[in-house]
Amino acid sequence: MTPEIKNFIRRLPKAELHLHLEGTILPATLVELSARHDTRPLTLAEAESLYHFTNFSEFLESFRAVTRLLIGPEDYELAAWRMIEHLSAQGVVHAEVFISVGVIYLWRNYDPQSFDPIFAGLERARERGERELGVSLYWIFDAVRHFTVEEAERVFQKAAELRPAHPSIIGIGLGGDERRAGSEPFRDLYAQAAEAGLRLTNHAGETTGPEAIREALSIGSERIGHAISAIQDFHLIEDLKEQDVPLELNPTSNVRTGLCASFAAHPLRRYFDLGLTVTLNSDDPAFFGSDLANEYLLAHAEQQFTRDELRQLARHSIRASFLPAETKAAWLIRIDSIE
Numbered sequence: 001m002t003p004e005i006k007n008f009i010r011r012l013p014k015a016e017l018h019l020h021l022e023g024t025i026l027p028a029t030l031v032e033l034s035a036r037h038d039t040r041p042l043t044l045a046e047a048e049s050l051y052h053f054t055n056f057s058e059f060l061e062s063f064r065a066v067t068r069l070l071i072g073p074e075d076y077e078l079a080a081w082r083m084i085e086h087l088s089a090q091g092v093v094h095a096e097v098f099i100s101v102g103v104i105y106l107w108r109n110y111d112p113q114s115f116d117p118i119f120a121g122l123e124r125a126r127e128r129g130e131r132e133l134g135v136s137l138y139w140i141f142d143a144v145r146h147f148t149v150e151e152a153e154r155v156f157q158k159a160a161e162l163r164p165a166h167p168s169i170i171g172i173g174l175g176g177d178e179r180r181a182g183s184e185p186f187r188d189l190y191a192q193a194a195e196a197g198l199r200l201t202n203h204a205g206e207t208t209g210p211e212a213i214r215e216a217l218s219i220g221s222e223r224i225g226h227a228i229s230a231i232q233d234f235h236l237i238e239d240l241k242e243q244d245v246p247l248e249l250n251p252t253s254n255v256r257t258g259l260c261a262s263f264a265a266h267p268l269r270r271y272f273d274l275g276l277t278v279t280l281n282s283d284d285p286a287f288f289g290s291d292l293a294n295e296y297l298l299a300h301a302e303q304q305f306t307r308d309e310l311r312q313l314a315r316h317s318i319r320a321s322f323l324p325a326e327t328k329a330a331w332l333i334r335i336d337s338i339e
């Protein structure tokens with residue numbers, strides 16, 4: 001791999017649109033968090049062992065084990081700040097980041113006020129990132145779809161309640177295990193969230209077939225996370241193209257959770273060639289041993305994306321973001337000017 005392409009990727013202004021805050025916590029940070037909270041703190045080796053999984057269900061367990069150590073506002077602030085530093089180092093200029101608000105509630109006895117000080121910590125990190133590193137950030141409140149509808153309602157209501165004072169809360173989403181809950185049960189909640197001015201994202205077609213993607217679209221989802229199974233249904237591909245629905249693809253995530261045989265086999269290249277608005281993302285980089293810059297590099301190495309095609313992926317990431325039109329236009333000009 002030439003250092004030149006790495007350098008080009010680094011300089012390319014990029015947006016990361018599918019990134020879970022909890023999924024960015026590296027084992028070294030987990031050791032720090034454990035030292036704050038555990039009577040017998042984790043060693044680095046013990047922390048690293050929490051990141052081992054062999055399939056999607058085990059991955060969700062690992063994610064849960066790591067999230068357990070995010071307790072106070074300072075923990076969330078630390079995690080967010082480290083995440084933003086890493087984004088900046090990769091040339092990411094804007095990120096839209098999921099927070100597993102449902103998990104926060106679950107572990108705090110559903111106390112509706114428990115989230116506010118945590119959110120204040122997240123906002124301190126976000127504002128510092130914007131000020132010191134020039135990285136802009138929006139939050140997406142993510143509910144766990146295999147908990148309950150009432151649980152998702154709490155999460156989305158919190159987003160709607162805080163949004164007027166905090167426009168950085170841009171939208172809502174559903175993560176978790178699609179095999180245990182689809183999108184239909186959340187139809188009314190998605191309509192209410194849209195009514196409150198929130199943008200709608202959704203994980204769909206990660207562990208399920210194309211019908212789950214159709215279901216996600218039918219409840220108003222504006223962007224689809226993963227969408228690997230869309231490749232099985234050409235009519236769906238045509239609809240996604242016609243409606244210009246952006247796809248938040250996460251190739252290394254899908255390889256590491258055993259849902260895709262290899263990066264080369266991921267439908268990224270086919271979707272791109274079919275004219276879909278595909279974006280590259282890292283999902284849970286600390287768990288999958290990749291990051292956004294590396295996903296661009298792998299697209300080049302494993303799927304022969306040329307420099308201009310990588311530039312096109314960066315353009316898609318800005319276009320598919322929830323940034324205001326003027327900001328998008330300014331970034332698109334910058335992307336085109338990179339040599």
Ligand code: ADE
Pocket residue numbers: 020023063175176177203206253283284
């Ligand atoms: N939560 C964190 N990462 C996720 C993923 N890839 N799919 C569903 N839920 C998640």
Ligand code: ZN
Pocket residue numbers: 018020175203225283
């Ligand atoms: Zn995800």
